[in-house]
Amino acid sequence: MSVEARRDVFQAIADPTRxxxxxxxxxxxxNLNAIAENFSISRPAVxxxxxxxxxxxxxxxxQEGRERYCEARLDALKEVAAWVExxxxxxxxxxDSLDNYLNRIQNNHQSDQ
Amino acid sequence: MENKVTQKAELRIVRQFKAPQSLVFNAFASKEAFAEWWGPKGSELTVLRFDFREGGSTHYKLDNRGMLMWALFRYQKIRESDSIEFLSSFTDPEGNITSSPFPMDFPLEIYNHITLSETNGITTLTLYAEPVNATPAQEKTFTDLNPSMNQGYEGTWGQLDTYLAKVQG
Structure with a gap:
């Protein structure tokens, strides 16, 4: 079972730094350096x-020239919204089912008495 | 930051029931009660194991006109009549955690916290739920950066660079 290798949007956003x-x-x-400058944690951690x-x-x-730019793929967030819904x-x-059950057993009790 | 595009995936539902708190709690705590109401309409519920206690688990099967599904609750913390914390997940028939049977992406495990309180015979139930980060082991590997990784960020930056080059083909 590949629980360890799980990589999905839920894991991505579970962490506040991410x-x-x-x-x-x-x-x-x-670019990576510009991102890292915004955080107090170490660059390797970022x-x-x-x-x-x-x-x-x-x-x-x-890749742009010698720089690598990180770009957010926001489409993936739709999965989160879909899951929550x-x-x-x-x-x-x-x-709803619990409500029906509670009403049912309480009515039964009353009619027993 | 002004524009927050990402928020934690989480869910909160508040419901009120015309019943004493102990009865609502019992609906989760007793196998007989649970079997009476749990499960989507039209599905036949079979409770395969029911062990409502901290560290215990409940395993059940749902049969929706031949479409079979197994699910598992793992109880973490229970406070009699007040609070139930448990993890829920889909499983195979043996109870091993599996990904969801639905085509959409679904968290492997979900943390659920139910709290109850009663006023004038009305019980208020609050459900809080969020996906569990399934890989604490992995998180650990980069939060406690071990000495070999700490030989200067250049080294790790270089590794990331190599990795980035690789995944981009």
């Missing part, structure tokens, strides 16, 4: 986060 990186490059691609973001499909790297619907259905 969310900040995405927010930083959402509207303008930046570079690892970017690597994960790439593997999760959230960041694309473009689907999971909300799932729980709302369960809670």
């Amino acid at each position: 969310r900040q990186i995405i927010n930083l490059i959402a509207y303008q691609p930046m 570079s690892q986060h970017i690597k994960i973001l790439m593997e999760c499909g959230m960041v694309m790297v473009r 689907q999971y909300r619907e799932f729980w709302n259905t369960q809670f």
Whole structure:
């Protein structure tokens, strides 16, 4: 089972630093050094986060001359919105069913008495 | 930063039930009660294992007109009548965690926290849910950067550069 190798948008945005990186490059691609300057954590740590973001499909790297620019792939965020909506619907259905159940057993109790 | 495009994937639902808190809690805590209401409409629920306690797990099967699905709850923290924290995931028939049977991308594991409180016979249930970061081991490898990785960021930067070149073909 490949739990360890899981790479998806959910993992990408689970970490606050990675969310900040995405927010930083959402509207303008930046090179690695420029991104790292915005963080107090070490550059290797920032570079690892970017690597994960790439593997999760959230960041694309473009070569321009001697520079590599990191670009955010915001389409992937739609998956998150879709999941939240689907999971909300799932729980709302369960809670409707719970409501019916609670009404049913309480009415039964009353009619028993 | 002004424009926040990413937020944590999370969900909060608040519902009120005309029932005492203990009864609502019991709907999750008792196998018989749980089997009475859990599962989407039209699906037949089979509770394969039910072990409601911290560290325990519940494994169940859903049969929706022949489409079979297995799911697992792993209880983390339970406070009698007040709070239930558990991880939920899809599994294979043996109970091994698998990715979702749906075509869309779905987190492998979800953390769910249910809290209950009662006022005047009305129980308020709050559900909080978020995907679990499935790879704490991986996170660890780069948060506690080990000495070999710390021999200067140039080295690691270089590795990233090599990696970037590789993945871009």
